[in-house]
Amino acid sequence: MSDQEIPKLYYSIGEVSEKTDVEQHVLRYWETVYKELSPRKSRTGKRLYRSQDIDIVQHIKSLLYKDGYKSKGAQERLKELLHTDSSQPLNPAKEQPGAVTDKSGVNLNDLQVGLLEIKKILDA
Numbered sequence: 001m002s003d004q005e006i007p008k009l010y011y012s013i014g015e016v017s018e019k020t021d022v023e024q025h026v027l028r029y030w031e032t033v034y035k036e037l038s039p040r041k042s043r044t045g046k047r048l049y050r051s052q053d054i055d056i057v058q059h060i061k062s063l064l065y066k067d068g069y070k071s072k073g074a075q076e077r078l079k080e081l082l083h084t085d086s087s088q089p090l091n092p093a094k095e096q097p098g099a100v101t102d103k104s105g106v107n108l109n110d111l112q113v114g115l116l117e118i119k120k121i122l123d124a
Contacts, residue, residue, distance in 0.1 A: 007051070010048040011048070011054065012049070013027055013039075013047045016054055016057060027047075030057070033071060033075065034060055036078055059078060059081060059082075063077055
């Protein structure tokens with residue numbers, strides 16, 4: 001068996017903390033500040049991070065520590081990064097293990113988000 005890491009559907013907060021070098025309490029805080037970071041929770045209340053959530057953590061970390069944004073600026077920039085082109089998600093469906101897709105390979109979750117954005121525009 002190889003020493004390479006096998007991709008998983010979900011990661012614990014401890015695994016995400018190790019992968020991203022961000023303390024667990026900071027990850028929990030970021031969940032309250034950045035609505036884009038919202039890992040699922042198990043029936044027992046444990047956080048279940050997907051690879052997309054880990055990408056968001058990396059973006060937040062980069063904005064705060066590398067690019068020098070303050071919290072509010074990082075929130076706005078993260079929204080821009082994630083919502084400027086919903087046809088180009090952080091992780092395309094083919095890279096997301098367990099992503100819900102139709103027969104043509106379209107990520108149905110991304111499609112739903114796009115339709116909700118169109119609805120907001122039409123309602124305005």
